[in-house]
Structure formats: C-alpha cells, structure tokens
Amino acid sequence: MTASFSLVPTDQLAPEALHAAFVRAFSDYLIGPFNLALDQWPGFVLRQGVDLGLGRAAVSAEGNVLAFALVAPRPALARWRLGTMGAVPQARGSGAAVQLLQDFVNRGREAGLKAVELEVFVQNERAARLYRRHGFVKQHALHGYQRMADAGEARPPSPELACTQAEALAWLREAEASIADLPLQVGADVVGVLTMPWTAWRRGSAQLVFTGDVETGVIVRSLIDGNPAQLDAEALVQALLAAHPGAKVSVPQLQRSDLGGEALQRCGFAAEALHQALMRLDLGA
Structure with missing residues (x-):
C-alpha cells in the first residue's frame, strides 16, 4: 500500500x-x-x-x-x-x-x-527488525515477574527502610544520572506523576517503589540496586512479601536483571516469557 x-x-x-x-x-x-x-x-x-x-x-x-x-x-x-x-x-x-x-x-x-532509545517486545519481531535496520542496538533485556506472597500474618517492615517521596525521587534522579540505560518508566519523571498512592523503601544500595495492597495486588514500580550482589534489593523484596501476605505481587516488563531481577528470582519470582529489549542508537553528539 x-x-x-x-x-x-x-x-x-x-x-x-x-x-x-x-x-x-x-x-x-x-x-x-x-x-x-x-x-x-x-x-x-x-x-x-x-x-x-x-x-x-x-x-x-x-x-x-x-x-x-x-x-x-x-x-x-x-x-x-x-x-x-x-x-x-x-x-x-x-x-x-x-x-x-x-x-x-x-x-x-x-x-x-547523544542518543535516542526505545523499548520493544522481543517477540514483536517485525518492529524489532525495523529498529535494528535503523541502527538501534539492544542494550538490556527488560523482564516482568510475578509471585504470590506466602499466606500468614503481615509483618510490618523495619522503620529504617522508610523514606519520603521527595527523598525517593531525589535518589532516582541520581540513579538515572549514574546508571546507563535505566528505563524511563522506573525513574523519577514517571514515578513522580503516579496518580495512585505509592511507597518507597530503601536499604543500602537499593530502593524499592511500589503501589497497591493485599486486596488489589501489589505492583513494583521501581526496583534498583547498584550493587551487583543485589543483597539489599533481595532484603527489600523479602520485606515487601512479608508485609503483604497472600497478595499477588507483579513487576512490569521493565526490570533489568542486573539491577534487581536476580534478587527477584532468588525471592521466588517467576520471569514472564513475554519481555522487552531496551534499544539505543548513539548519535555521536
């Protein structure tokens, strides 16, 4: 046509x-x-x-x-x-x-x-071919995860984990400046305009932002750990599960394995087969 x-x-x-x-x-x-x-x-x-x-x-x-x-x-x-x-x-x-x-x-x-970027579902081969043909190169796989939290009595997180929304957004801005190819949707610009109530917890090198509750389900909006061992991210995720027994906990297809995805899997989360690739084209500016 x-x-x-x-x-x-x-x-x-x-x-x-x-x-x-x-x-x-x-x-x-x-x-x-x-x-x-x-x-x-x-x-x-x-x-x-x-x-x-x-x-x-x-x-x-x-x-x-x-x-x-x-x-x-x-x-x-x-x-x-x-x-x-x-x-x-x-x-x-x-x-x-x-x-x-x-x-x-x-x-x-x-x-x-300096560059332009995008995300594409890797299973959408027609679109992925178009982007590769125009010079975009895959930088990271972006996975989604799900898990049902174990039933039981809710265990509130340690007060030491809590941080204000202003502190969380400032931390995210620093992370975006220091971590190459952090998806926009897990950063300050998008987290800051969430219309539903959101909570941020922090421990050591990691920060977790989530929405929802046991009744509606919990969504991890941002999980970032700059330490390759991801031990702090693992502790935050375990605290999230303990605080929401019986809840469905999901992570959108925006999670880099090297920034928290490995911690999620160690906590029993299953990766979804349908996932994205973050692609970038450097412009040489």
Missing part, C-alpha cells in the same frame, strides 16, 4: 483524533488491545513522559491520522525516548512508520542529542 501523507506535530492534532488512532493501532497488539478511554488519554501521555510538541503523526490529505510517534525527552541524559509508535491497520505497509522513525532519529541528531 502507498499513501500520501505529511508529518504533523502531535500537539497540533485534536486529542480525540490522536487517541482514536492509538486505540486502532493497538487493537491487535501483542499483549492485547489497549482499552484506553478518552478521559484516560491525558494521564497515559503524562505517565509516559511524552511531550506532544516533540511527537509527530503521519496525516493523510483527508486529515486522517495514519500513524504516530510519541516522544519523551530525557534532558538530563541528552536523549529522547520513542515512547509509543503505531500505525492504524489500513496504513501498515504505507511507509508511514518508517518515515516517522527516520524523522525521529534525524530530529534527534539535529537537536544535538
């Missing part, structure tokens, strides 16, 4: 049009359709760290959104992240996605960035 289209900044599109294109593009996604209501769209954009002024959409002469590439800036790292890219079903094969990706890389180079 060939189509005539132009690239338009995504902040110039009606939110309804961009949202509708997003829903259609991900209606047959690898991990299932995104059932994202229009009133949830602004929150989704915020949680992805997206700057709509940096994003671009391929728009047909008739004004239809064919494809889009949403961009999240990482100014402290002199990078951009390709937050979400997709094409509506009838526009696949039109070249819109390829042009959007080329434009993303070219604009990043023109902006003097």
Whole structure:
C-alpha cells in the first residue's frame, strides 16, 4: 500500500483524533488491545513522559491520522525516548512508520542529542527488525515477574527502610544520572506523576517503589540496586512479601536483571516469557 501523507506535530492534532488512532493501532497488539478511554488519554501521555510538541503523526490529505510517534525527552541524559509508535491497520505497509522513525532519529541528531532509545517486545519481531535496520542496538533485556506472597500474618517492615517521596525521587534522579540505560518508566519523571498512592523503601544500595495492597495486588514500580550482589534489593523484596501476605505481587516488563531481577528470582519470582529489549542508537553528539 502507498499513501500520501505529511508529518504533523502531535500537539497540533485534536486529542480525540490522536487517541482514536492509538486505540486502532493497538487493537491487535501483542499483549492485547489497549482499552484506553478518552478521559484516560491525558494521564497515559503524562505517565509516559511524552511531550506532544516533540511527537509527530503521519496525516493523510483527508486529515486522517495514519500513524504516530510519541516522544519523551530525557534532558538530563541528552536523549529522547520513542515512547509509543503505531500505525492504524489500513496504513501498515504505507511507509508511514518508517518515515516517522527516520524523522525521529534525524530530529534527534539535529537537536544535538547523544542518543535516542526505545523499548520493544522481543517477540514483536517485525518492529524489532525495523529498529535494528535503523541502527538501534539492544542494550538490556527488560523482564516482568510475578509471585504470590506466602499466606500468614503481615509483618510490618523495619522503620529504617522508610523514606519520603521527595527523598525517593531525589535518589532516582541520581540513579538515572549514574546508571546507563535505566528505563524511563522506573525513574523519577514517571514515578513522580503516579496518580495512585505509592511507597518507597530503601536499604543500602537499593530502593524499592511500589503501589497497591493485599486486596488489589501489589505492583513494583521501581526496583534498583547498584550493587551487583543485589543483597539489599533481595532484603527489600523479602520485606515487601512479608508485609503483604497472600497478595499477588507483579513487576512490569521493565526490570533489568542486573539491577534487581536476580534478587527477584532468588525471592521466588517467576520471569514472564513475554519481555522487552531496551534499544539505543548513539548519535555521536
């Protein structure tokens, strides 16, 4: 299929049009359709760290959104992240996605960035091939994990583990500056805009951020341990399990093995087969 289209900044599109294109593009996604209501769209954009002024959409002469590439800036790292890219079903094969990706890389180079990055499910081979063809190189596997906490009486964590949200965000900013290729979603910009209550615990070289409870399930939003042994991360995870007996505890597919994933497995968490790769293209700036 060939189509005539132009690239338009995504902040110039009606939110309804961009949202509708997003829903259609991900209606047959690898991990299932995104059932994202229009009133949830602004929150989704915020949680992805997206700057709509940096994003671009391929728009047909008739004004239809064919494809889009949403961009999240990482100014402290002199990078951009390709937050979400997709094409509506009838526009696949039109070249819109390829042009959007080329434009993303070219604009990043023109902006003097050091690199651009993205995450992709490794099982999504078509997308992974496209990114490799444009020079993106896998840096880390990003796994998800799950485990049911053992039943029993809840054991509150040691008061020494507690830290304030301000302290947790400051720690995350330091971690992002010192650890190469830390996924944006586990860092301060995304954790700081979580709309649900969140808790942070810290021990030694590790910090854990989580949401939820026994009734709703617990989600690990960020687990980072800069020590290769990951003993502090292991202690934090054990404390989390002890404090939430019987709860389903899950970790999204954003966890690097070398920063806490090994600790999770030692605590009995099972890695999910479906996982992502963090890919980066260095721009030489």
